[in-house]
Amino acid sequence: MRTHRFRTSLAAILFSLTGSLASSAAVAEGWSDTTLEEAKGQKVYFYAWGGEPRINAYIDWAAQEVEKRYGVSVEHVKVSETGAVVTQIIGEKTAGREDGGSVDLVWINGENFNTLKSQGLLAAPGWAQSLPNWTHVDVNGKPTVLSDFTVPTDGQEAPWGMAQLVFMYDTRVLAEPPRSLQAIKDLVKRQPGRFTYPQPPNFHGTTFLKQALINLIENPEKLSSPVDEATFDQDVAPLFAFLDELHPNLWRKGAVFPNNAAQMRLLLADGELDIAFTFNPSDASSAIANKELPNTIRTFVFEDGTLGNTHFVAIPFNSSAKQGAMVLANFLLSPEAQARKQDPAHWGDPTVLDVAGLEAADRAAFDKLDLGIATLSPAELGNTLPEPHPSWVTAIEKAWETRYGNS
DSSP: OHHHHHHHHHHHHHHHHTTOOOOHHHHHTSOOTTHHHHHTTOEEEEEEEOOOHHHHHHHHHHHHHHHHHHSOEEEEEEESOHHHHHHHHHHHHHTTOOSSBSOSEEEEOHHHHHHHHHTTOBOOTTHHHHSGGGGGBOTTTOGGGSEETTEEOTTSEEEEEEEEOEEEEETTTOSSOOOSHHHHHHHHHHSTTSOOOOOTTSHHHHHHHHHHHHHHOSOGGGGGSOOOTTTHHHHHHHHHHHHHHHGGGSGGGGSSOOSSHHHHHHHHHTTSOSEEEESOTTHHHHHHHTTSSOTTEEEEOOTTOEEEEEEEEEOBTTBSOHHHHHHHHHHHTSHHHHHHHHSTTTTOOOOOBOGGGSOHHHHHHHHTOOOOTTOOOHHHHOOEEOOOOTHHHHHHHHHHHHHHTTO
């Protein structure tokens, strides 16, 4: 038990040093010596995207381990859009459901986190940094573990994995991939119908819009602040001028769009597309390992960099199993779980941990990973571009729907 006390104290110190605004009282509401005992017998309803079989299998494994080791049962509630979960939590608050909530832990980031945080719908600040495994998190090398789409996390969500936009192509079809937004437009102009993107508000579709906006907006510094409604139309004019030129040359002439990244990847595998994209740098290698893509697929990024962020898990304010949710979140941060998650044979999602600072045995688990033939090295991934303020997501999705939603 002394180990827990040491780690909790160290986590609190780190929490203070990283500039969090959480109070000491809030930290005290996090992990304690009684957390494991209080969590026993609890059932955690973990609301998480269910659109990828490999991720679902990983969550099933984590759930089995948490129940076996800690007596906490976990049910993965598969969702297609996290925004629907946010609406559900808001609805419970409106109905006065201050405890006994239906959502105990939610996979979240970006605008959804900002919505819940701004409306006071998350568990008290500080719980994430109170987790024993928080001591392994790379707060220096991966600053987005403390700031989600420019919004400070304040310990109200625990980092789970890293993400960066990467593009996939088949070397049998393209000798040299298009390494810029303009190069993609030029390619599809020469070879129409060979590129597309999921329809917003799908996460990957909106990610493509954000990447394009970062590349095209006249003043990129504006993206770190909330949308200025007075200048929004002018700010996004280059984005929609680009899309107006691009859409007639998209797959099915832009009349329809894929539902998600998995469908886009299937179109790449079937030879209907020359390029697909993902927010997981190891996704192509994982798909190759699972016989979902041919071994001629490779990954590339734009020469000037691509969008990147951290994804998290958060506990709603009225969770029915807060202790169990913290036990699950803590396990997801363990070197064992993080190493398995980074293995393309299971998921291929990059770790949030400081691997160099781990004990030798834990570090060895990462060192022996075969990240696959299509996974770029950190140096090859190049520049990681920061996410815009969450308000840009809602604004560009609405503008996209107005312009193209009925096409």
